[in-house]
Amino acid sequence: MKEKLAQLRRRVQEINDLEAILSLAFWDQATYMPSGGGEARARQLATLGRISHEKLTDPAVGQLLEDLREYEKELPADSDEAGLIRATRRKYEKAVKIPSDFISEFYKHQSDSYQVWMRAREENDFEVARPNLEKTLEYSRRLAEFFPGYEHIADPLIDFSDPGMPVSVIRPLFAELRRQLIPLVEAITEKPAVSDACVRQTFPRDKQLAFGLEVIKRLGYDLDRGRQDLTAHPFMIKFSLGDVRITTRVKEDDLREALFSTIHEAGHAMYEQGINRDYEGTPLAEGASSGVHESQSRLWENIVGRSREFWNYFYPRLQKVFPGELGSVDLDTFYRAINKVERSLIRTDADEVTYNLHVIMRFDFELDLLEGRLAVRDLPEAWRERMKADLGIEPPDDRTGVLQDMHWYQEMIGGMFQGYTLGNVLSGLFYEAALKAHPEIPSEMERGEFGTLRRWLTENIYRHGSKFTAAELVERITGGPMTIEPYMRYLRSKYGELYGL
Incomplete structure (x- = not known):
């Protein structure tokens, strides 16, 4: 044997x-x-x-x-x-x-x-x-x-990226999340608008890229086993456990674009770099699912990268890189700007609170298209109607609407988007578990120390690769099934404080 x-x-x-x-x-x-x-x-x-x-x-x-x-x-x-x-x-x-x-x-x-x-x-x-x-x-x-x-035509397509997550599980979970998110978005957007002018100045490309690399090296991305390049739509890609690459894109008139996509893709890459090296070349040497993978990119990008503790350490360093643009901008103004909640058109630019409404819409459209309830020719109009219903805005053209994501045009229809929201839900669940094990993590982040969090993630998630399913990982870590509650607690706490809810 x-x-x-x-x-x-x-x-x-x-x-x-x-x-x-x-x-x-x-x-x-x-x-x-x-x-x-x-x-x-x-x-x-x-x-x-x-x-x-x-x-x-x-x-x-x-x-x-x-x-x-x-x-x-x-x-x-x-x-x-x-x-x-x-x-x-x-x-x-x-x-x-x-x-x-x-x-x-x-x-x-x-x-x-x-x-x-x-x-x-x-x-x-x-x-x-x-x-x-x-x-x-x-x-x-x-x-x-x-x-x-399979019970639903989308189930085998979803199973390629999120094994064990059929439509019968995802659909009610997403419906409940949508039910809770829409009133939260309405409550926040009724408050006076937050200005993000400080991050919408001119920030030279090379300086943005250099600062982003400094950040992800500090988080733990190993550049001896990775590199970063530019592309139209950022992604992480692995050729081996010793070669895990990321890409980003830069807007010189918006500091957030390159910085947070860099942290996001580095989150994916650190997961892959943390897999047990003995698994090299086998099916075990990959993430458990798209949802678990996305939990890591969103955890590092948002829960860590948009936290006040993170910027207590990094903001003085960012001000030194852009003294003319940010030298006179206080941390509170900057922190509110990078966490601004608004009704927006582009999924990849969306804030934490509205982001999942973009994803759930796409998931629902996949089901409608596969079931034959929606024709491809009617997709632009359906897109406009759903955006208006959920986010109160309509795309003025195809580029900011139905053409904005590459997934359906480069892969398939079905199983392409659910992982993003499953990842957000899991990010809140995993981070809450990490804090229970190590309450010192936030104070360490204020000192620019991320080793405790990364080691916990490596021990409990990364090193296992695809040995366990998402449901099995959740059971091992929390002792129970996946739930949206830790994630919603995180959103309500953070944005309740930011917007005085």
């Missing part, structure tokens, strides 16, 4: 290498590749995707997993060996249901669609992207049909 397990590990290592090259090709496409390379890159991604899929679905992999089935039962459930077999079986049983030709075809469509989306955004015209998006919806439905037996 030890030899069969070693054989399995060698096979998944080879598959992991191919997936890493796929990721590298996408990273290049999103950062440095000239636009003329788009057609060839689509073909290359399709070829690599097909080869990787064929290797994962090789009958020899299935036979190894079958041979190891009884051995797995003899192992402790939380052992690394059992986790490796379990995680590989999950990947294999999904992949074997999808024909290789479909994978190759879908990869090519996704790459083509991404290039068209960039042009549609540039031209501010949804009609440019609509035919491709209609094809994406067809592909997404076809993909879901390879997995019969």
